[in-house]
Amino acid sequence: KKDLTVLMTQLGNHSLVREAERLFEQVGDADIVLYTSLMKMYSRSGDLRAVERCLQRIIAEGMEPDLIVYNTLIDAYGKHGTIAKATRAVSEMLARGLRPDVWTYSTLINLYARHRLLTKVRSCFDEMTERGVIPNITTYNTLIHAFTSSKDLTAAEVAYEQLQDAGLRPNVWTYSSMMKVYLLKQDVDSVRSCFRNMLQQRVRPNIIAYNTLIDALGQARLIEEMEAALLEMRANDVNADAYTYTTLLKVYASVGRISSMEETLQEMREQGATPNLVTWNTLLATYGSLNDVDRVRDTLAEMRADRVRPD
RNA sequence: UUAGGUACAUAUGA
DSSP: OHHHHHHHTTOOOHHHHHHHHHHHHHHOSOOHHHHHHHHHHHHHHTOHHHHHHHHHHHHHTTOOOOHHHHHHHHHHHHHHSOHHHHHHHHHHHHHTTOOOOHHHHHHHHHHHHHTTOHHHHHHHHHHHHHTTOOOOHHHHHHHHHHHHHTTOHHHHHHHHHHHHHTTOOOOHHHHHHHHHHHHHTTOHHHHHHHHHHHHHTTOOOOHHHHHHHHHHHHHTTOHHHHHHHHHHHHHTTOOOOHHHHHHHHHHHHHTTOHHHHHHHHHHHHHTTOOOOHHHHHHHHHHHHHTTOHHHHHHHHHHHHHTTOOOO
16 A cells, blocks of 8 residues: 555556556555545646546545645646636635645645746745745745746846745755756856756756756857766766757757767667657757758658657 | 655757
8 A cells, every 4th residue: 555655656657547546446445645646646647537536535435635635636736727726725725724834835836837927926935934834945946947937037046045045955956947047048157056066065966957957068069068967977877868868969950960969869779768759859850950851751750660649 | 653645947849
């Protein structure tokens, strides 16, 4: 039961969801924790109706939905539903005497950010602090991302300062987010120093931090340094993923190094990374911009042979 | 059982 609980929170893949459902029914006496992870699984697979059914079942079986159940529900509405539904879930939660916590507010901030409602993002943060709920590092990371996606890079930098003033320590998510901010400002020096700062603070860069660094160096046309970063990443036992390779393909294409791009695609397959839709689109766009119709045709055929559906 | 459940970051084109 414990294992299934953990497993389900990591699933979103449709065939595995069906498998997990079977196991769930076999377990029988599901508790609220198992139900919550089932909700998250459905949320990840985008099945909002199934998420709602979980809540109904929890109630039908005489259990009291707790704060975590509602936080999961609100997040599901934020990702796949409407703000109105999320707001209703908050009211329902309050009616049950549950108090929104730092997770609830961070979820709501993220929800408003996804809907590009920057004013609501700010008012939600203010409401949180007024009610004595202390923002944590994830709250600030969410804010930084919210400001970044609405192109208010200055606000993102202010939030970064504020989190440190509040005595919080940036984590790898924070550093990656700030590297993206500097990348968008085309300030590769700041990207580099942010990465170094992360190392200095003994925060271990993960694949996302490296990918962001590689993208920034590539966009600055610092090809040698980008390749050095890739080597350093591997030396630290971080394996390149589809994002890494797609970024490399894009960078080589942008500097007209088509053969390097093709070698990289080859290497990608040798390393067992699977080209995805974005990878194929990047290749198609490259050959398309070169008016290389034959290559476009070949690439499209390869893509289909790989069972990737063009969008 | 001092166990298991919820929020945040990276690549393409429109």
